[in-house]
Amino acid sequence: MSTIFSKIIAGEIPSYKIAEDDENYAFLDINPLAAGHTLVVPKIETDYIFDLSPERIASLTRFAQRVARAQKEAIDCVRIGVAVLGFDVPHAHIHLVPLQTEAQLNFSNPRVKLSEDEFRKIAARIAAKFC
Numbered sequence: 001m002s003t004i005f006s007k008i009i010a011g012e013i014p015s016y017k018i019a020e021d022d023e024n025y026a027f028l029d030i031n032p033l034a035a036g037h038t039l040v041v042p043k044i045e046t047d048y049i050f051d052l053s054p055e056r057i058a059s060l061t062r063f064a065q066r067v068a069r070a071q072k073e074a075i076d077c078v079r080i081g082v083a084v085l086g087f088d089v090p091h092a093h094i095h096l097v098p099l100q101t102e103a104q105l106n107f108s109n110p111r112v113k114l115s116e117d118e119f120r121k122i123a124a125r126i127a128a129k130f131c
Helices: 004-009 054-074 116-129
Strands: 017-020 024-028 038-042 079-083 094-099
Touching: 004 024, 004 038, 017 054, 017 116, 024 054, 024 116, 038 054, 054 079, 054 094, 054 116
Parallel strands: none
Antiparallel strands: 017 024, 024 038, 038 094, 079 094
16 A cells, blocks of 8 residues: 555645655655655655665665755755654655754644645745755
8 A cells, every 4th residue: 555655756645845856755744843844755665764775765865965955045944954753654754844943853842834825835945946
């Protein structure tokens, strides 16, 4: 059975896409800790990030770095926080969260509520900075 992330990658479920390449896909988290919170996933379905081959982890990390640089240019923040948890969806993924303080990278914090229009505008700003 395909994960929700595989369905997003395949276009079966809509997403606020930031970028993609042959191996990876980045899109806004719809339940974000902060505006611009982005998920970076490999296109191959693997539950645990450390079950990916070294080459795939390297590809995912390089791609995430490019996304984080675009986020930093597009979103007013001090840093882009990185988290790899892997409990919520059985598909390896990296959380990239724009932060003002370290305390904001706490997944117990209340989530930010954004309108569909806000999601679209944020995604477009980040995507425009992606290179």
